[in-house]
Amino acid sequence: MSRLLVCSPDYFRIDYEINPWMRRSNVVEPEQAVRQWHGLMKVLEGDIGAVLERMKPVPGLPDQVFTANAGVVVGRKAVPSRFRFPERQCEEAHFEGWFRDHGYEIVALDHEMYFEGAGDLLGFSDGWFGGYMQRSDIRAFPILSEVFAKEILPLELIDGRFYHLDTCFCPLDGGDLLYYPAAFDRYGQATIAERIAAEHRLAVPEQEALRFACNAVCIGKHVVLPAGCPLTMELLESHGYRPHPVPLDEFMKSGGSAKCLTLALD
Amino acid sequence: MQMTNIQETVVLSGHIIDSLILAKVLDTILMMGGTFDLQEVSIGKTRNEPSRAKIVVRATSANLLAEILQAIQPHGASVEGERDCQCKQAPADGVFPEDFYATTHLPTQVRLAGQWIDVDGIEMDLGIVTSMNTTGARAVPMGDVRRGELVVTGRTGIRVTPLQRPQERDVFSFMESQVSAERPHGHIIADVAKRMQVLRKGFRGGKPDCKVLLAGGPAIIHAGGREALTWLIEEAFVHVLFCGNALAAHDMEAELYGTSLGYGLVAGRAVPHGHEHHLRTINRIRAIGSIQKAVETGIIKQGIMAACVKQGAQVVMAGTIRDDGPLPGVITDSVSAQAAMRAAIPGVGLALLVASTLHAVATGNLLPAKVPTVCVDVNPAVPTKLADRGSFQAVGLVMDAASFLRDVARELGWKG
Numbered sequence: 001m002s003r004l005l006v007c008s009p010d011y012f013r014i015d016y017e018i019n020p021w022m023r024r025s026n027v028v029e030p031e032q033a034v035r036q037w038h039g040l041m042k043v044l045e046g047d048i049g050a051v052l053e054r055m056k057p058v059p060g061l062p063d064q065v066f067t068a069n070a071g072v073v074v075g076r077k078a079v080p081s082r083f084r085f086p087e088r089q090c091e092e093a094h095f096e097g098w099f100r101d102h103g104y105e106i107v108a109l110d111h112e113m114y115f116e117g118a119g120d121l122l123g124f125s126d127g128w129f130g131g132y133m134q135r136s137d138i139r140a141f142p143i144l145s146e147v148f149a150k151e152i153l154p155l156e157l158i159d160g161r162f163y164h165l166d167t168c169f170c171p172l173d174g175g176d177l178l179y180y181p182a183a184f185d186r187y188g189q190a191t192i193a194e195r196i197a198a199e200h201r202l203a204v205p206e207q208e209a210l211r212f213a214c215n216a217v218c219i220g221k222h223v224v225l226p227a228g229c230p231l232t233m234e235l236l237e238s239h240g241y242r243p244h245p246v247p248l249d250e251f252m253k254s255g256g257s258a259k260c261l262t263l264a265l266d
Numbered sequence: 267m268q269m270t271n272i273q274e275t276v277v278l279s280g281h282i283i284d285s286l287i288l289a290k291v292l293d294t295i296l297m298m299g300g301t302f303d304l305q306e307v308s309i310g311k312t313r314n315e316p317s318r319a320k321i322v323v324r325a326t327s328a329n330l331l332a333e334i335l336q337a338i339q340p341h342g343a344s345v346e347g348e349r350d351c352q353c354k355q356a357p358a359d360g361v362f363p364e365d366f367y368a369t370t371h372l373p374t375q376v377r378l379a380g381q382w383i384d385v386d387g388i389e390m391d392l393g394i395v396t397s398m399n400t401t402g403a404r405a406v407p408m409g410d411v412r413r414g415e416l417v418v419t420g421r422t423g424i425r426v427t428p429l430q431r432p433q434e435r436d437v438f439s440f441m442e443s444q445v446s447a448e449r450p451h452g453h454i455i456a457d458v459a460k461r462m463q464v465l466r467k468g469f470r471g472g473k474p475d476c477k478v479l480l481a482g483g484p485a486i487i488h489a490g491g492r493e494a495l496t497w498l499i500e501e502a503f504v505h506v507l508f509c510g511n512a513l514a515a516h517d518m519e520a521e522l523y524g525t526s527l528g529y530g531l532v533a534g535r536a537v538p539h540g541h542e543h544h545l546r547t548i549n550r551i552r553a554i555g556s557i558q559k560a561v562e563t564g565i566i567k568q569g570i571m572a573a574c575v576k577q578g579a580q581v582v583m584a585g586t587i588r589d590d591g592p593l594p595g596v597i598t599d600s601v602s603a604q605a606a607m608r609a610a611i612p613g614v615g616l617a618l619l620v621a622s623t624l625h626a627v628a629t630g631n632l633l634p635a636k637v638p639t640v641c642v643d644v645n646p647a648v649p650t651k652l653a654d655r656g657s658f659q660a661v662g663l664v665m666d667a668a669s670f671l672r673d674v675a676r677e678l679g680w681k682g
Binding site for chain 1 (some may be wrong): 285289290313314316340341342344
C-alpha cells in the first residue's frame with residue numbers, strides 16, 4: 001500500500017516568480033486546475049490504489065499544493081523542508097504541523113540549511129540521490145544521511161529549468177531510472193552511470209523533459225506522468241511499466257507536475 | 267622566512283567520493299589556477315558512512331583565493347570554523363579592552379558580518395578598531411582609541427596573510443634578516459640602487475607607493491656621507507627623511523663651520539672651540555626661526571636639510587632627552603613625533619634605516635611588513651635588534667653609513 005500526502009489546489013495561483021516557468025502574467029485557470037488535480041487523484045486512488053492523505057489548504061499559500069516539498073518522510077521520521085525563497089518559507093510551519101499532528105517524529109534542520117524535501121531527495125532502496133545548487137544546500141545531505149542512515153550522493157542541478165531533482169530524475173520501482181541527462185554536469189552523469197547500469201537508465205528526450213516527463217509518480221509498475229509525453233510512455237512500456245498520462249498543464253505554469261503534487265509517506 | 271601562497275583550509279564531508287564531489291572541488295581549484303593539499307581524507311568504511319576531506323587551498327593572490335573559495339563553497343567545501351571577529355567597546359579613551367587583539371605588521375583581514383575586510387594602516391603592536399556599521403577596520407595605536415569604539419578581541423575571525431614573494435628577483439625577495447659582517451655588500455647595494463631607480467621613475471610618474479624613506483642618525487655626517495645623501499635627495503631618490511635633532515644640527519654645522527661635532531670634516535682635526543659649533547648652529551637657526559627660512563634666506567645653502575627644503579622632501583625630526591636646543595621643527599613630545607612619523611608612512615615603497623638605533627627601531631615598528639627595508643649599521647647589534655623587534659623583512663647590512671650612501675649614490679650616477 002502506498003500512502004501519499006496531497007493538498008487540493010483551492011488557493012493555487014501564480015503570485016510570484018521563483019523559477020523560470022513561473023510568469024505572473026500566465027494566469028492559472030482555477031477551475032481547470034481543480035479539474036486536473038482531481039483527475040490526478042482519481043488515477044492515483046482509483047486506478048492504482050494509492051491511499052491519499054489530504055491536508056487542508058491554507059489561504060495565501062499558493063504553492064502548498066506541491067506537497068513533494070513538504071519534507072521527506074521515512075518510516076515514522078519526518079524532516080520538514082527549509083525553503084530557499086521567503087515566498088515559500090511560510091509553508092514550513094504548516095507542513096511541520098501536519099507531520100506532528102500525524103504522529104511523526106520531527107527532525108528539524110536549521111532554518112538556513114535549505115532543503116526542499118522529496119523534491120530534492122530521491123532514491124532507490126540501496127541509496128539515495130540529492131539535488132543541489134538550485135534550491136537545496138549540499139550541506140543538508142550529510143545531516144539527512146545520518147538521520148536516515150542512508151547513502152546520499154549529491155547531484156548538481158545545472159539547468160535552472162530543472163530546479164528540483166524530481167523535475168529531471170525519477171527512480172522507478174523496478175530499479176530503473178527515468179531521467180534527463182543534460183540536467184546534470186559530467187560529474188553527476190558519471191555518478192549516475194556508476195550506480196545505475198546502462199540498461200536501467202531511461203533517458204527522456206529534451207522536448208518531453210521540458211514537459212516534465214520525469215516528474216512522474218511510480219507505484220509498482222504504474223507510472224503516472226503528465227500528458228503529452230508519448231516517447232517517454234513508449235520508453236516506459238518497453239521496460240515493462242504501465243504509464244498513466246494525466247493532463248496537468250495548469251500546474252506546469254508554476255513549474256510542477258504529477259510528482260510535485262504528491263509526497264510519498266511510506 | 268619561507269614564502270608561501272595565500273591559503274585557507276576547507277572541509278568537505280558527506281558522500282563525496284562516489285558522487286565525485288571531491289573530484290569536482292579539486293578540479294575546480296586547479297581549473298581556476300589554485301593548488302591544493304589534501305591534508306586528511308577519511309573514507310567511510312561502508313556505503314552509508316560519510317567521508318571527510320580537509321583541503322588546504324592555495325592561490326597566488328587574496329582575490330584569486332576568495333574567488334576559488336566562492337566557487338567551491340556551493341559544493342559544500344566550507345572554510346573550517348570560520349566566524350566573525352569578536353569586538354568589545356574600549357572602556358576609556360586610550361585603553362583597549364582587556365583581551366584586545368595585538369596586530370602584526372603583516373597584511374591582516376577581519377571578518378565582519380560574514381565579509382573579510384582589509385585592516386587599514388596595518389602596523390605592529392596596535393589594536394584593530396571596526397566601524398560601527400561593520401564596513402571598515404583600521405589599526406589604531408593604544409593611545410588613540412576612544413571610549414566606546416569597537417575593538418577586535420580574541421583570535422577568531424582574524425586572518426593574517428603571509429607576505430608574497432615579490433616578483434623582482436633581488437635581495438628583498440628572500441626577505442631574510444640574517445645579519446653578518448662577512449657577507450658581501452656589493453649585490454645588496456646594487457639591488458637597493460635598482461629599486462631606487464624604479465621607484466623614482468614611479469614617483470615621478472605619480473604611481474602610488476613609490477616614496478623612499480631614509481631614517482638616519484648623525485653618524486652619516488661624521489662618517490662623511492653628507493654629500494652622497496644630499497645628492498640622493500637632490501636627485502629625488504629619497505623623498506622622506508626621519509631624523510633627530512643631531513643629524514640636522516651637524517648637517518648645518520658642516521655648512522656653517524665645516525665641522526661635525528667640532529671636528530673638521532676635511533682635515534679631521536679638532537678645531538679650536540669646535541665643540542661649540544653645533545650649539546652655535548642650533549642657536550643661529552633658532553634665531554632665524556626655522557630650517558626652511560634658513561635655507562630660503564641663503565644662510566644654509568647646501569647639505570641634507572637644504573636639499574630637503576629645496577626638493578620639498580618631507581622631514582620628520584623627533585627629539586630625545588639628550589638634545590641640545592633643539593632645532594625649530596624638532597618634535598619633542600614623543601607620542602606626537604610617533605604620530606607624525608606614522609602619518610608619513612603611507613606611500614613609502616622602500617625604507618633605508620641608516621646609522622641610528624633609535625630611529626631604525628622606531629621606524630621599523632611603524633612599517634607594514636610589505637615595505638622592503640634595509641638596515642645599515644656598523645654595529646651588527648642594530649639590524650639584529652630590529653629583527654628581534656619583529657621587522658623580519660629588513661635586510662641587515664653591517665657597514666659604515668657613509669660607505670653605504672656613497673656606494674648607492676655611485677650606482678645611481680653620483681660622481682663624488
